Amino acid sequence: MPLVILFGLASSATAAPPGAFAIxxxxxxxxxxxxxxxxxxxxxxxxxxxxxxxxxxxxxxxxxxxxxxxxxxxxxxxxxxxxxxxxxxxxxxxxxxxxxxxxxxxxxxxxxxxxxxxxxxxxxxxxxxxxxxxxxxxxxxxxxxxxxxxxxxxxxxxxxxxxxxxxxxxxxxxxxxxxxxxxxxxxxxxxxxxxxxxxxxxxxxxxxxxxxxxxxxxSGKAVDANRPPESMPPENAVERGGLRIRYNDYMRPYADTIFDLYSRERPVLESILGVPPASGMLTSLILLPTGGGGFSSGTEIGLGVFWGGFPEKSYGMIELLAHEATHSWVLPFPEPMWNEGIASYVGILAGRGMGEAEAADETLKGWIDNARRDDPDFSKLDIAHGTGVPHSVAMAKPMWIFEQLRTERPDILARYFQAKRQLIDPGKVDDYTADDAVAVLSIAMERDLFPWFKSLGITVDRAKTALPVP
Ligand SMILES: [Zn+2]
The missing domain is CATH 3.40.50.880 (Class I glutamine amidotransferase (GATase) domain)
Incomplete structure (x- = not known):
């Protein structure tokens, strides 16, 4: 769930009339x-x-x-x-x-x-x-x-x-x-x-x-109606290896565990994705007291510390960290067809890379089995333009696509992101379309993938990208 959070931002409520009691x-x-x-x-x-x-x-x-x-x-x-x-x-x-x-x-x-x-x-x-x-x-x-x-x-x-x-x-x-x-x-x-x-x-x-x-x-206490109340961010911060972790006192017992996991996972992510995070991204982690997931605002990731049974169980947290980190990694251009799907897929690959292959494979199978109810052989639903594509298909079809390509080139995801970083210059282009993404993927595979994507029911067109498709 991508959200932007601004600490200390004053509320937008209109000021109370002079003399009125303010809450x-x-x-x-x-x-x-x-x-x-x-x-x-x-x-x-x-x-x-x-x-x-x-x-x-x-x-x-x-x-x-x-x-x-x-x-x-x-x-x-x-x-x-x-x-x-x-x-x-x-x-x-x-x-x-x-x-x-x-x-x-x-x-x-x-x-x-x-x-x-x-x-x-x-x-x-x-x-x-x-x-x-x-x-x-x-x-x-x-x-x-x-x-x-x-x-x-x-x-x-x-x-x-x-x-x-x-x-x-x-x-x-x-x-x-x-x-x-x-x-x-x-x-x-x-x-x-x-x-x-x-x-x-x-x-x-x-x-x-x-x-x-x-x-x-x-009503028992007057406040200064002209000065809105100010939010308080988590007040503790540790800085290690270029990453800042912010947490309140209740989250203190989890800070070390999360940092250790992140330290082990970061090189795994870098090898899966083939490139470091986009410049200026992923500099800060906030520990959130919830089992309900996380968010990424690009520079900052919020992590629900009790996600997936953490800290007793680690797979869910490995996947969540990878998912939210991937959102930072792909910026400044979010992925047009598979921004959420690829983030969870990177989480699955990270799980495999960190000794949790069984849980990772089970998760992948769950996604794919679920999506097959709506798109049995993944040739039907258009994840590039179709509206009303079920969430299960939007998530799992990209996973299935990358699994197919991985049998031929196990490092396809790294090659894709390397090619994207090299070819898509944020100083020169201002958007990144599904056609561009298939072109970048084709360049990474060293063959034209447009016909295959079309056979999967995905409407992409090589004439609509300026990139040199092989
Ligand atoms: Zn997400």
């Missing part, structure tokens, strides 16, 4: 990297009220809460602890009037017993429990009962019931949303399912009552 939210993604990374919580519930949101990628206890009055804490099955320092920072901020919203749903990481968010909830007299909520829900009068959207989840238990005011409960009268004062501030604790459909939270449900409720929770 500045900070959404924590340091304990679990989630879909909230793009600021969607703020976009859904804070910015429509003239507020602004920033994200905490770093360690929570080191984040400056000075210009924030709504701290949003949400995480699922993550091993990242809410440390005593985190809890103390949240408590001090609440005491001074800050607002906190904690959204959870009981979940544990790889057979652990504890749900980490409970480290925080327990400090304030509540916990998330594994019992599923039962509909219909009942809401307190102030929430306009009857308009509660809910996609399911688990309930809370209030261990200090007298301190809390329950706002929503399930059919069995177990709390789903509750608030309490702490010092001059307010703490709102609720089921994550009240703020959007799992897992991507893309739908701003319950905005009609959540927006005013969040404004109330934030």
């Amino acid at each position: 500045h939210s900070a959404t924590d993604i340091g304990h679990e990297f989630s879909f909230y990374f793009d600021g969607r919580f703020g976009a859904q519930y804070v910015e429509p009220q003239g507020g602004a949101d920033c994200r905490v990628w770093g360690t929570l206890s080191k984040f400056d809460l000075g210009n924030v009055n709504l701290l949003v804490l949400s995480s699922g099955a993550t091993p990242c602890a809410y440390t005593p320092e985190d809890v103390a920072a949240v408590r001090a901020y609440l005491e001074a009037g800050g607002g906190v919203v904690v959204l959870g749903d009981f979940a544990t990481f790889r057979g652990e017993e504890a749900y980490r968010l409970n480290d925080l909830a327990a400090a304030f007299g509540a916990r998330f429990v594994p019992d599923a909520a039962e509909v219909p829900l009942r809401a307190a009068k102030e929430l306009e009962a009857g308009t509660i959207d809910y996609y399911g989840g688990r309930v809370l238990e209030l261990t200090e019931p007298g301190a809390w005011h329950v706002l929503i409960e399930d059919a069995a009268r177990r709390p789903l949303l509750a608030r309490r004062p702490v010092g001059h501030g307010a703490l709102l604790l609720g089921s994550r399912g009240l703020c959007g459909r799992q897992p991507d939270a893309s739908d701003p449900i319950n905005a009609s009552w959540l927006q005013p409720l969040l404004a109330q929770v934030a």
